[in-house]
Amino acid sequence: MHLAGGTVDGLRVAVVNWRDPWHPAAGGAERYAWELARRLAARGARVRYVTCRAPRRGGDGRRGERGRKRVDGVRFARMGGRFTVYPLVLAWMAARLRPFDVVIDCQNGIPFFTPLALPRRVPVFCVVHHVHDAQFGLYFPAWLARLGRFLEGPVSRWVYRRHAFVVVSPSTLRAVRDRLGWDGPTYVVPNGAVTPAPTQVDGLPERGDPELVCVTRLVPHKRTRRLLDLAEGLVARYPGMRVNIVGDGPERAALAAEVASRGLGDTVTLHGYVSEDVKTALVARADLHLSASQGEGWGLSVIEAAAHGVPTVAYDVDGLRDAVRDGVTGWLAAPDEPLTDTVERALKELDDPLRREQVADACRQWASAFDWERTTDRMARLLTAAVHRGTAATKDKRALVVDLGDGSLQVVEGPVRDLLLGGDTAVQVLRTATPLERLLGHPLPEPEDGSP
Structure with missing residues (x-):
């Protein structure tokens, strides 16, 4: 078995996810599941x-599920x-005569509990x-919220006790x-990124000063x-100033x-769902x-956004503190403060052309570390190794830096x-791999002075 490439040829894989990528409410979880599947x-x-x-x-005119039952080789x-x-x-799943070799069970608040049927x-x-x-x-009344937390926590711990979790960031690992009390094996397989080249789109106003964007x-909970x-x-x-909000939802x-009542119609534009060209x-x-x-x-x-050299201002909260390198590829605000002061500070820094170029270069370099093919490589290695061993679980929770015997180093877990x-x-x-090495999936040079 060639673990470096994660050979999956002929493997029967089920990707179970709440929505497909064409669902009107599809988001990042659907992007992750679909990029892996295809x-x-x-x-x-x-x-x-x-x-x-x-x-x-959908209500915004987006096409929902495709009529076809096979897309890009995925049924x-x-x-x-x-x-x-x-x-x-x-x-x-329980009714299938030929079970799958391995299952990717995606949790969107509540997992599918597929081990019960396999x-x-x-x-x-x-x-x-x-x-x-x-x-x-x-999103739910109190009794249903309590049920959701019970299913996400205690029930999940029991159902997946012989299996493993995959998380997308150090924040989710913690x-x-x-918060869930999960003490079982957990592996890190982050999101990738696709960076379409910017195109000239007719109908957009002339660039103002400054211009801010939010894709959400x-x-x-997006607030x-x-x-x-x-x-x-x-x-x-x-x-x-212009604030462009791209995306749709209830x-x-x-x-x-509220934009109208506050008199912000000349400043804030709700674009709704737009094409990839316009979003880019x-x-x-x-x-x-x-x-x-x-x-x-x-x-x-x-x-x-970083792939285009655009830094982000966000709150210092789970996930975003991993995706934004504070002071390098963006700025993080305290969770209980308005964003105003942090955005104003960021704009002042970006007024300096040298600082703007430094930040843009750091953004592009950081974004280049994430790629859907590398994400698939990491998941494929986990899938093939689990099928070979007959389990997704392990007794050792560490991710290790190893020498494969030929001088090449790899992070494995x-x-x-x-x-x-x-x-x-x-x-x-x-x-033992550092949290950043575990996220990136490869070893980093150790500082010469021994500092972390």
């Missing part, structure tokens, strides 16, 4: 994407709605983007330990109203009404990208590490 299929895996049904067309199985998809997926020998990786305990109360879903507070606080100092109508153009021309979210698993929009160390005496363990 790339695994391109490498020869037999991939099923199992998900719920969605409207043919789709769609069933049920927002809540009924969970029992229907379990029934569908033979014990089938490895399961439960993908957790971020812990939802604090968010259930924003959160599943501290308009839902409660988009704080961007209106920001605009209100800075418009007197920067009369030509809060759009209320936000539009709005991000690439901005001075700053913004996030007011109360917490993320990572910050995919942060990395995609979970079944990949166990398989390497158990079968090749030439492999030498050098040290």
Whole structure:
């Protein structure tokens, strides 16, 4: 078995996710699941994407699920709605005569609990983007929020006890330990990034001074109203400032009404759902990208903005503190403070052309560390090693830096590490990987002065 490449040819893989990438409410979790699914299929895996049904067309005119059952080599199985998809997926899996070789079970607040419907020998990786305990109360009545927290915590700990979690960032790794009480094996496989080249898009206004952008879903935990507070606080100092909010969601109508009532119509534009070309153009021309979210698993929009040399101002909260390197690729504000002071400080720094270029270069370099093909490499290695060993679990929670015997160094964890160390005496363990090395998936040079 060639672990360095994670050969998945012929492997039967189920990717189970709440929504498909064409769902009107699709977000980062759907992007992650789909990028993995289609790339695994391109490498020869037999991939099923199992998900719920969605409207043919959302309220914003976005097309919902595709009619085709196969896209880019991935076969789709769609069933049920927002809540009924969970029992229907379990029934569908239990009824299959030929089970999958391995399952990627994506948790969007509540996982699918697929181990209950699978033979014990089938490895399961439960993908957790971020812990939802604090968010259930924003969307559901108290009794349903309590049920959500019970399913996300104690029930998940029991159902996946013989399997493993995959998380997308150091923040989520800490959160599943501290807030969910998960003490089982957990591996880090981050998001990748795709950077479309900026294009000239007709209809956009001439660039103002300054220009800010936020790419987000308009839902409660993204706290988009704080961007209106920001605009209100800075418009007197920067009369030509523009704040472009890109994305849609259930809060759009209320936000539009508030923009009008505050008299911010000339400053704040709610673009709604736009094409990739328009989104890319709005991000690439901005001075700053913004996030007011109360917490993320990572910050995919942060990395995609950084790929264009655009830094981000966000709160120092889970996920965003990993995606934004404070003072290097952006600026982090204290969670209980308005963004106004931090944005104003960032704009003052960026007034210096040398500082602006320094930040832009750092952003592009940081974004280049994340790529969907490398993400797929890491997941593929975990999948193939788990199938070979017959389990996704491990007794050793560490990620290690190892010498593969030919002088090349690699960060390995979970079944990949166990398989390497158990079968090749030439492999030498050098040290435990740092959190940053674990995120990036490769060793970093150690400082000559011995400092961390």
